[in-house]
Amino acid sequence: MTKTRDITVTVNGTVYEASVEPRLLLADFLRHALGLTGTHVGCEHGVCGACTVLVDGDSARSCLMLAVQADGRKVETVESLGRIGQMNALQQSFHEHHALQCGFCTPGMLMTATDLLRKYPLASDEDIRKGISGNLCRCTGYEHIVKAIRAVVGKTETAR
Amino acid sequence: MKPPLFDYIAPTSVEAAVAALAEAAGEAKVLAGGQSLMPMLNFRLLRPSILVDINCVAGLSFITETADSIRIGALTRHFALETSPLVAAHFPVLSAAMTHVAHLAIRNRGTIGGSLSHADPAAELPMMALLLDAKLHVAGVSGVRTIAARDFFLDTMTVALDGTELVIEIMLPKLPPQTGWGFEEVARRHGDFALAAVAATLTLSEGKIAQARIALTGVGPTALRATAAEQILIGKVLDGDATARATTAVREAIEPETDLHASSDYRRHLAGVLTGRALAAAWRRAGEGAAKAWI
Numbered sequence: 001m002t003k004t005r006d007i008t009v010t011v012n013g014t015v016y017e018a019s020v021e022p023r024l025l026l027a028d029f030l031r032h033a034l035g036l037t038g039t040h041v042g043c044e045h046g047v048c049g050a051c052t053v054l055v056d057g058d059s060a061r062s063c064l065m066l067a068v069q070a071d072g073r074k075v076e077t078v079e080s081l082g083r084i085g086q087m088n089a090l091q092q093s094f095h096e097h098h099a100l101q102c103g104f105c106t107p108g109m110l111m112t113a114t115d116l117l118r119k120y121p122l123a124s125d126e127d128i129r130k131g132i133s134g135n136l137c138r139c140t141g142y143e144h145i146v147k148a149i150r151a152v153v154g155k156t157e158t159a160r
Numbered sequence: 161m162k163p164p165l166f167d168y169i170a171p172t173s174v175e176a177a178v179a180a181l182a183e184a185a186g187e188a189k190v191l192a193g194g195q196s197l198m199p200m201l202n203f204r205l206l207r208p209s210i211l212v213d214i215n216c217v218a219g220l221s222f223i224t225e226t227a228d229s230i231r232i233g234a235l236t237r238h239f240a241l242e243t244s245p246l247v248a249a250h251f252p253v254l255s256a257a258m259t260h261v262a263h264l265a266i267r268n269r270g271t272i273g274g275s276l277s278h279a280d281p282a283a284e285l286p287m288m289a290l291l292l293d294a295k296l297h298v299a300g301v302s303g304v305r306t307i308a309a310r311d312f313f314l315d316t317m318t319v320a321l322d323g324t325e326l327v328i329e330i331m332l333p334k335l336p337p338q339t340g341w342g343f344e345e346v347a348r349r350h351g352d353f354a355l356a357a358v359a360a361t362l363t364l365s366e367g368k369i370a371q372a373r374i375a376l377t378g379v380g381p382t383a384l385r386a387t388a389a390e391q392i393l394i395g396k397v398l399d400g401d402a403t404a405r406a407t408t409a410v411r412e413a414i415e416p417e418t419d420l421h422a423s424s425d426y427r428r429h430l431a432g433v434l435t436g437r438a439l440a441a442a443w444r445r446a447g448e449g450a451a452k453a454w455i
């Protein structure tokens with residue numbers, strides 16, 4: 001056993017203190033220690049994008065970060081975006097454009113799109129496709145996902 | 161798919177990081193962006209005794225200009241490189257290459273020092289370091305030494321670091337005036353590792369090629385410079401004959417692997433096609449530069 005480390009992480013605005021093994025992945029910390037199961041774990045090696053969260057505002061794969069690395073940082077998960085009956089504009093757009101089928105990829109798609117919308121003009125559908133190229137949708141619902149993102153490009157309320 | 165047990169330290173200075181690496185006597189791994197290391201740990205391809213997390217080391221993330229170079233801190237994230245006005249002004253070929261590096265979530269975390277030290281044979285940054293004649297500043301217990309990019313990449317994922325050393329800075333000498341560039345990559349999916357990629361610069365003097373640089377990735381154990389093809393182009397204009405000869409020289413200089421994604425023959429063919437396109441773009445841009453004294 002290696003000794004555990006004490007960390008203080010702000011997740012979706014709440015400050016959590018925890019003692020974690022250095023090898024604990026941020027994704028597993030969010031899901032198992034905090035019960036925030038909106039962050040999905042697919043491939044566990046940075047290929048599928050399902051576990052994408054924001055760390056200090058930048059999208060990151062929580063399977064490629066250690067929980068101990070989140071010490072002192074601000075993490076936002078899909079739970080931060082909105083609630084049932086009170087979805088944010090991006091979530092509402094996914095709903096309206098049928099941008100999810102099974103929903104497994106959706107949290108990662110939403111968090112990736114949130115960062116893309118802040119950082120890139122996304123002038124063309126091609127730009128959106130490139131932007132979400134690191135997020136796999138096994139239902140192959142990309143067409144609708146692209147449309148959902150397209151519909152909120154330039155609408156500032158998504159850049160929360 | 162969970163990492164093995166390891167100890168963890170997050171030093172705040174280069175000296176402390178190097179001391180921790182030395183103390184572990186080669187059993188440590190440096191954790192920078194973690195975008196290649198973490199998958200390898202999750203797969204348990206590596207079992208380091210300790211991770212030396214350099215993300216808390218101060219002063220390793222910067223892009224600054226000197227009279228004759230651009231200096232880049234080893235912990236500079238790919239996204240910072242991609243969007244840097246200094247990089248765009250002096251090395252537009254590097255800005256272009258960065259958009260091909262993986263995906264935004266990975267570019268937010270991945271670092272130039274990490275990518276160069278990892279030396280994936282299909283990654284873009286080793287190729288760019290070779291193209292731009294980068295010099296790497298490397299810290300060790302006995303101080304800092306400088307390694308030229310051409311001496312750095314030894315084999316697949318094998319570089320000229322002794323296991324207790326840390327890349328701290330990358331220096332890119334500025335390009336001569338009248339230099340044009342081209343960058344061409346083919347991957348299965350945008351952001352994936354290259355099946356083949358070619359970056360080229362051409363520097364003109366009196367309408368002829370005074371200096372040519374051609375770098376490739378994805379077509380061998382390491383990124384490489386196609387020096388024979390470069391030599392062919394010196395003193396010439398880029399016409400069909402010169403392009404064909406350079407393209408042939410590139411194809412002869414490489415020995416690509418066959419894998420799940422592409423055969424050796426396909427990669428070799430592709431490398432030639434992309435060389436032709438990259439050279440054409442470089443020639444066009446160098447000509448425009450000559451016309452309006454563009455950097």
